[in-house]
Amino acid sequence: MSLEQEADALQTPPRLFLPRRRQLLIGRRGLVASTLSTLLVLGGLVAVFYLAPGGASVRFFFFNPHHMWHSFIGDPRQGLSSVGRGLIVNIWIFLVCEVLVLFFGLIIAWTRMSQSPVLLPFRILSTTYTDVFRGIPILLVFFLVGDGLPALQLGFLSNQSPAVYGCMSLTITYSAYVAEVYRAGINSVPHGQTLAARSLGLTHYATMRRVILPQAVRTVIPPLLNDFISLQKDTALLSIFGAIEAVRAAGIYASTEFNFSGYVVAALLFLILTIPMTRYTDHLIARDRSLRLAAA
Amino acid sequence: METVLELNAVVKRFGDNEVLRGVSLSLHRHEVVCLIGASGSGKSTLLRCANLLETVDEGSISLFGQSLLSPHIDPDLVRRHIGMVFQSFNLFPHLSVLENILIGPLHALKRDGDEVREEALALLERIGLRDRADDFPDRLSGGQQQRVAIVRALAMRPSLLLLDEVTSALDPTLVGEVLDLLRDLARSGTTMLIATHEMNFARDVAHQVAYLDHGVLVEQGTPEQIFVSPRHEATRTFLDRVR
Numbered sequence: 001m002s003l004e005q006e007a008d009a010l011q012t013p014p015r016l017f018l019p020r021r022r023q024l025l026i027g028r029r030g031l032v033a034s035t036l037s038t039l040l041v042l043g044g045l046v047a048v049f050y051l052a053p054g055g056a057s058v059r060f061f062f063f064n065p066h067h068m069w070h071s072f073i074g075d076p077r078q079g080l081s082s083v084g085r086g087l088i089v090n091i092w093i094f095l096v097c098e099v100l101v102l103f104f105g106l107i108i109a110w111t112r113m114s115q116s117p118v119l120l121p122f123r124i125l126s127t128t129y130t131d132v133f134r135g136i137p138i139l140l141v142f143f144l145v146g147d148g149l150p151a152l153q154l155g156f157l158s159n160q161s162p163a164v165y166g167c168m169s170l171t172i173t174y175s176a177y178v179a180e181v182y183r184a185g186i187n188s189v190p191h192g193q194t195l196a197a198r199s200l201g202l203t204h205y206a207t208m209r210r211v212i213l214p215q216a217v218r219t220v221i222p223p224l225l226n227d228f229i230s231l232q233k234d235t236a237l238l239s240i241f242g243a244i245e246a247v248r249a250a251g252i253y254a255s256t257e258f259n260f261s262g263y264v265v266a267a268l269l270f271l272i273l274t275i276p277m278t279r280y281t282d283h284l285i286a287r288d289r290s291l292r293l294a295a296a
Numbered sequence: 297m298e299t300v301l302e303l304n305a306v307v308k309r310f311g312d313n314e315v316l317r318g319v320s321l322s323l324h325r326h327e328v329v330c331l332i333g334a335s336g337s338g339k340s341t342l343l344r345c346a347n348l349l350e351t352v353d354e355g356s357i358s359l360f361g362q363s364l365l366s367p368h369i370d371p372d373l374v375r376r377h378i379g380m381v382f383q384s385f386n387l388f389p390h391l392s393v394l395e396n397i398l399i400g401p402l403h404a405l406k407r408d409g410d411e412v413r414e415e416a417l418a419l420l421e422r423i424g425l426r427d428r429a430d431d432f433p434d435r436l437s438g439g440q441q442q443r444v445a446i447v448r449a450l451a452m453r454p455s456l457l458l459l460d461e462v463t464s465a466l467d468p469t470l471v472g473e474v475l476d477l478l479r480d481l482a483r484s485g486t487t488m489l490i491a492t493h494e495m496n497f498a499r500d501v502a503h504q505v506a507y508l509d510h511g512v513l514v515e516q517g518t519p520e521q522i523f524v525s526p527r528h529e530a531t532r533t534f535l536d537r538v539r
Binding site for chain 1: 347349371372373374375376378379380382384386387388389390399400403404405445448449452
């Protein structure tokens with residue numbers, strides 16, 4: 001094609017319409033389509049659940065309203081712990097660990113990023129620490145702490161309750177994660193900020209405290225909340241030491257009454273705890289992104 | 297005249313790359329020296345070496361006759377006497393304009409809050425931004441931000457100011473207001489070492505102009521000497537290209 005022909009070809013108006021099939025999904029018809037597809041998918045899932053060969057027994061053993069309620073409130077006379085009260089233990093452990101993790105995580109991140117020659121051994125230690133505990137399955141940490149520390153016969157350290165060992169294990173593991181989150185946040189602050197602060201004669205410490213950390217906090221909050229959501233769930237691991245939290249209470253109920261509805265209750269209770277947090281985290285991430293877009 | 301800053305045969309390497317190859321330069325009180333040269337010629341590195349943001353590999357640097365490369369020197373104390381302004385402003389985005397100016401005097405010099413505040417507001421008044429004191433930097437234009445950055449450095453009452461291509465990141469229409477402020481400072485006797493691409497400005501303001509080429513200080517002299525009758529071929533070629 002010659003240049004003139006090409007120029008001519010551009011003169012004919014180009015086609016700009018969607019294919020006819022996709023035109024059916026515009027506007028109100030689109031709403032109808034999305035409603036229909038939602039109903040279809042949900043209906044399909046429910047149908048599978050009801051029509052499966054073992055559906056009836058699953059409904060009886062897992063979703064039995066009587067047992068769900070009974071396991072939720074518990075019954076001391078029959079030796080049944082309340083799943084609801086167990087959850088309060090989970091919440092307590094979560095709150096305690098959260099504070100400890102925030103603190104130790106910052107210490108680890110700080111030593112890892114320090115520059116003083118005196119702190120070199122601690123720098124190596126904290127790097128090793130984060131590598132090791134991000135790499136070991138948390139279940140193993142629980143066994144190592146819960147069985148290992150008592151075996152050491154270290155007096156005070158070896159005579160703690162299962163709940164304390166559980167908290168220690170969670171704190172040890174999650175501090176490693178959170179230290180990395182802090183470090184990423186600190187690294188996300190542009191280097192020019194450090195140069196500007198140091199050129200004003202601010203010390204390393206003052207630069208961190210007045211300039212870098214306040215800016216890092218904003219980027220760090222969503223990933224921190226993500227880790228806390230996991231932490232909240234992982235409090236259930238305390239059940240392996242026999243601490244009576246929600247999952248353990250459901251387990252006791254299951255072995256006594258031969259009905260697993262307590263587990264479903266525990267699952268629902270965990271969801272009630274975590275869903276607001278996941279929604280809030282997503283909200284923060286979205287807001288942060290729109291702020292950044294507005295700034296650019 | 298008293299010598300403020302003196303660089304003697306300064307060598308700086310980044311790996312195998314020799315960025316400064318034995319640069320010597322001195323700056324006297326109330327003097328303005330402009331560093332000119334292509335991008336990558338080592339102007340920024342020279343400024344950063346001068347306030348110890350970079351380490352120096354060879355040579356010596358002294359401030360008021362005291363060697364800055366002595367191991368007993370506290371870099372934080374040195375930097376409190378040397379103001380620096382960057383190409384990209386580097387204001388602290390989480391602090392208001394006023395807080396940006398206060399942070400150095402309050403947290404590096406540990407001076408009294410009320411007194412420092414008065415001074416900071418007076419400085420803002422001088423650049424016509426007193427009514428923006430409580431705004432955050434991102435509400436300001438580039439030229440306003442850079443002027444705040446200059447004032448932030450001045451609030452430390454430095455013995456000299458280092459300015460690193462402070463108009464290069466600005467919209468052409470905003471360059472003037474920043475250069476006017478620098479002219480103003482030069483007239484009032486501020487000692488300044490200015491890396492710049494603004495040749496007309498250098499010609500007006502500088503007492504000395506130094507041409508830097510691939511880390512070598514090729515030629516130094518009064519603006520007339522450099523801009524009217526440069527002695528070196530390299531200087532001539534560079535000036536022809538930028539004009």
